Structure formats: structure tokens, C-alpha cells
Amino acid sequence: MKTKLIAATAMLSLVVSAQAQITKNIKYDWGWSYKLEMPETGLKCEFPEKPVNTQLAYGYMTSASFKDELFIAAKLENPEPYDIECRTQEFIAEMQKVHGLPISNLKWDKMRSENGNLTIAADSKGGYAQFHIDAIATEDALTIFIYSHHKELSVPGHFFANSYSVQDAKAGDLVYTSKEKQLKHAKVIERASGRSVVKLENSPITFEWPETPQLEVNRNEASYSLTKNESHYATRVVEVGPTVSYAFFNTFISKDQKSSSKLEVISDETEIPAQFDTDKEVFFRKMTLRTETGTQHRFYVAAENKIIVQELETSSEPTLAETRYLNTFEQSVRNKYDTRTLVLK
Numbered sequence: 329m330k331t332k333l334i335a336a337t338a339m340l341s342l343v344v345s346a347q348a349q350i351t352k353n354i355k356y357d358w359g360w361s362y363k364l365e366m367p368e369t370g371l372k373c374e375f376p377e378k379p380v381n382t383q384l385a386y387g388y389m390t391s392a393s394f395k396d397e398l399f400i401a402a403k404l405e406n407p408e409p410y411d412i413e414c415r416t417q418e419f420i421a422e423m424q425k426v427h428g429l430p431i432s433n434l435k436w437d438k439m440r441s442e443n444g445n446l447t448i449a450a451d452s453k454g455g456y457a458q459f460h461i462d463a464i465a466t467e468d469a470l471t472i473f474i475y476s477h478h479k480e481l482s483v484p485g486h487f488f489a490n491s492y493s494v495q496d497a498k499a500g501d502l503v504y505t506s507k508e509k510q511l512k513h514a515k516v517i518e519r520a521s522g523r524s525v526v527k528l529e530n531s532p533i534t535f536e537w538p539e540t541p542q543l544e545v546n547r548n549e550a551s552y553s554l555t556k557n558e559s560h561y562a563t564r565v566v567e568v569g570p571t572v573s574y575a576f577f578n579t580f581i582s583k584d585q586k587s588s589s590k591l592e593v594i595s596d597e598t599e600i601p602a603q604f605d606t607d608k609e610v611f612f613r614k615m616t617l618r619t620e621t622g623t624q625h626r627f628y629v630a631a632e633n634k635i636i637v638q639e640l641e642t643s644s645e646p647t648l649a650e651t652r653y654l655n656t657f658e659q660s661v662r663n664k665y666d667t668r669t670l671v672l673k
Contacts, residue, residue: 360376360377360378361374361375361376361484361487362374362375362377362378362379362392364379364390364401366401366403366471369403369464369466369467369469369471370466371464371466371471371492372491372492373401373473373488373491373492374487374488374491375390375392375394375399375488376392376394376397376399376482376484376485376487376488377392377393377394377399377484378392379391379392379399379401380392384402384404386404386405387402387403387404387405387469388402388403389401389402389403389472390402394482394484394485395482396477396478397475397476397477397478397481397482397484397485398457398474398475398476399474399475399485399488400472400473400474400475401471401472401473401492402419402471402472402473402474403469403470403471404419404469404470404471404472405468405469405470406465406468406469406470407468410446412439412446412448412463412465412470413436413439413448413463415463415470416448416450416461416463416470416472417434419472420434420461430456430457431452431459431461431474432452433452433453434450434451434452434461435450435451435452436448436449436450437449437450442464445464445465445466446464446465447462447463447464447465448462448463449461449462449463456478457476457477457478458476458477458478459474459475459476460474460475460476460489461473461474462492471492473492475488475489525537525656526540526541526552533636533657533660533661533664534656534657534660535552535563535638535653535656535657535660536652536653536656536657537554537561537653538554538556538557538561538649538650538653539554539556540554541553541554541561541563542554549564549565549566549567550564550565551563551564551565552564556649557647558642558643559640559641559642559643559647559650560639560640560641560642561639561640561650561653562637562638562639562640563636563637563638563639563657564635564636564637564639565634565635565636566580566634566635566636566637567633567634568580568633568634568635571609571632571633572609572611572630572631572632572633572634572635573609574600574609574611576630577611577613577628577630577635578613580628580630580635581613581628584628584637590619590620591617591618591619591624592617592618592619593615593616593617593618594616594617594618594623595614595615595616596613596614596615596616597613597614597615598611598612598613599611599612599613609630609631610629610630610631610665611628611629611630611631612627612628612629612630612661613627613628614626614627614628615627615628619641621641621643622641622642622643622644623641623642623643624639624640624641625638625639625640625641625646625654626638626639627654627657627658627661629661629665631664631665636661638654638657640653640654
């Protein structure tokens with residue numbers, strides 16, 4: 329049954345819908361959460377893992393999995409608000425037929441009115457997974473939330489279950505959302521002809537790109553990338569805290585190198601603090617690598633609880649824009665983490 333549930337989760341990753349919008353990434357004690365807003369209904373929810381959106385003939389659904397738990401939010405057309413139980417049954421039947429979702433023997437609660445909206449809930453127990461379903465009618469739309477778990481619901485699962493209520497949660501109810509902080513997104517601070525200066529919000533580190541890069545967020549990592557004039561620019565910010573040791577820094581780089589095939593090292597230079605202060609240790613490592621298509625420049629920086637990786641791959645000598653991309657980042661890093669270092673070659 330567990331295999332079926334995992335397979336069903338994978339099959340939900342189909343077509344991206346432009347309607348459901350991920351508007352915020354927040355980090356809690358247990359990891360990142362992703363806030364989903366459904367503008368047609370006014371409802372919101374937060375997934376404990378990055379969700380995928382699937383376009384349906386009569387709406388869309390958004391789904392994510394976290395360990396052995398599955399989370400689904402679906403928005404369907406529903407011109408008959410009093411028929412939400414039948415409409416939900418049809419949707420579940422389609423989930424069983426198309427995606428193999430093992431939901432059966434549903435036990436329905438009474439239809440209720442919450443905050444002016446008709447709602448109905450159901451539970452399903454049997455086999456590996458336990459499912460809970462909430463259907464909420466808002467105007468001519470039906471929003472269905474489904475989550476499954478094995479034995480006890482996890483803290484992230486509880487968070488999802490509480491995040492989509494049609495009633496506002498009371499302050500202090502979600503006690504496990506301590507140490508909340510916003511993910512640092514790319515922010516364009518200056519534009520000019522052929523260049524875009526970008527920095528992380530609330531961070532002094534600056535990157536100068538020939539255009540605004542794309543941002544991709546994964547658990548504990550933000551990746552920025554841009555391909556222009558056959559050259560590839562990329563920067564990754566990885567949270568590895570609470571601190572980064574020299575041994576961990578080099579292990580990270582070693583694994584990072586192995587993830588890329590057929591790389592030949594041209595130059596490799598490491599800088600470490602001349603006088604160690606465990607609270608302010610900063611490590612730098614610059615590498616030039618020969619690839620199958622050209623040359624790749626990598627600059628690794630370990631500081632505080634993060635490792636920042638800057639990459640540039642080009643088939644020729646760096647252009648003026650590429651040189652600015654490399655030099656602006658290095659100068660910005662050294663201005664922030666100014667420390668006397670020993671150079672190891």
C-alpha cells in the first residue's frame with residue numbers, strides 16, 4: 329500500500345497551472361513551508377514541501393508529499409453548492425481511477441456552515457494510509473483538501489491541516505511554528521543596459537548579472553540561474569548550519585564535484601582563517617575546471633550557517649559582462665567577510 333501511495337504522489341506531477349500561486353516560503357523548525365493562494369476562492373494553505381500543480385478539465389489541483397504523508401488541495405467548478413458531497417465523491421473516484429489513490433470506505437460528517445461557507449468532512453481508514461477530506465463551497469467553486477498519514481500525523485501534517493481553515497486560526501495555536509523566518513529571495517536593486525545588479529533580501533552580498541536570473545527554491549536551498557549568449561550563470565545558497573567546519577566545507581565540495589561528470593581541475597585555491605575564531609570562521613575556495621564544452625569557474629564561500637556557490641560556464645574567454653559577474657560577487661563577499669587568511673594552493 330505504501331508503494332501505491334508513493335506512486336500516486338509521483339503521478340500527480342503533471343502540468344503547471346498558472347492559477348494556484350506560491351506566494352511565500354517560510355522556514356520553521358521542521359523545514360520550509362510553501363504558502364499556496366487560490367485567488368478564485370480566497371482560501372490559502374501551506375504545504376510542508378514544494379507542491380506541484382496539475383491542470384484538470386474542470387479546475388486544478390496542487391499536491392505535495394512529505395515523508396510518508398500526502399497533501400492535496402483541489403479547486404473545482406461547482407455551480408451547485410449543496411451538492412458538494414456528491415461532487416467530492418466524483419473527484420475521489422477520479423483520483424482512484426487515474427492516479428491509484430487508495431481512498432475507500434469514507435465516513436462522512438454532517439454538512440456544516442463555517443464563516444458563511446458550506447463544508448463537509450470525511451475520513452477513510454484502512455490499509456497503510458489514513459485519509460482526511462475537507463470540502464468547502466465558496467460561491468461557484470468547490471475546494472477540496474485531502475491529506476493522508478500513517479499512524480500519528482506529523483507536525484508538518486498538523487500544520488497543513490490547520491492552515492486552510494475557513495476560520496482564522498487563533499494566535500498562539502500553532503506553537504510549533506517557532507523560529508519563523510522569511511526565505512531570502514532575489515531582489516533587483518539596479519537595472520541598466522545589459523546588466524542587472526541582484527542581491528538577497530536583507531543581505532549585503534551582491535551579484536551582477538547580465539539579466540535578472542530565475543529563482544528555484546528547494547528545501548534549505550535557493551538556486552539562481554541564467555543562460556545568455558551560450559554561457560551559463562548560476563548561484564546557489566545552501567543552508568547547512570548551525571555552523572560550517574572546514575572538514576564539512578571540503579566534504580561538501582567533494583560531493584559537489586562528483587555530481588558533475590568529466591571535470592578536469594585547472595586551478596584550485598583555498599583560503600582559511602589565519603587565526604581561527606569558531607564564531608566567525610569563513611572559508612573560500614576558487615576553482616577553474618575544464619568541461620566537455622568549455623571552462624567553468626566556481627567560487628565556494630562558507631560563512632555563518634551557509635555555503636554560497638557561484639558558477640560560470642563559458643566556451644570562450646570571459647566577456648566583460650562575465651568578468652563583472654565574477655568580480656562583483658567576490659568583492660561583495662570579501663567586503664562582508666573581511667578576514668586575514670592563509671592561501672593554500
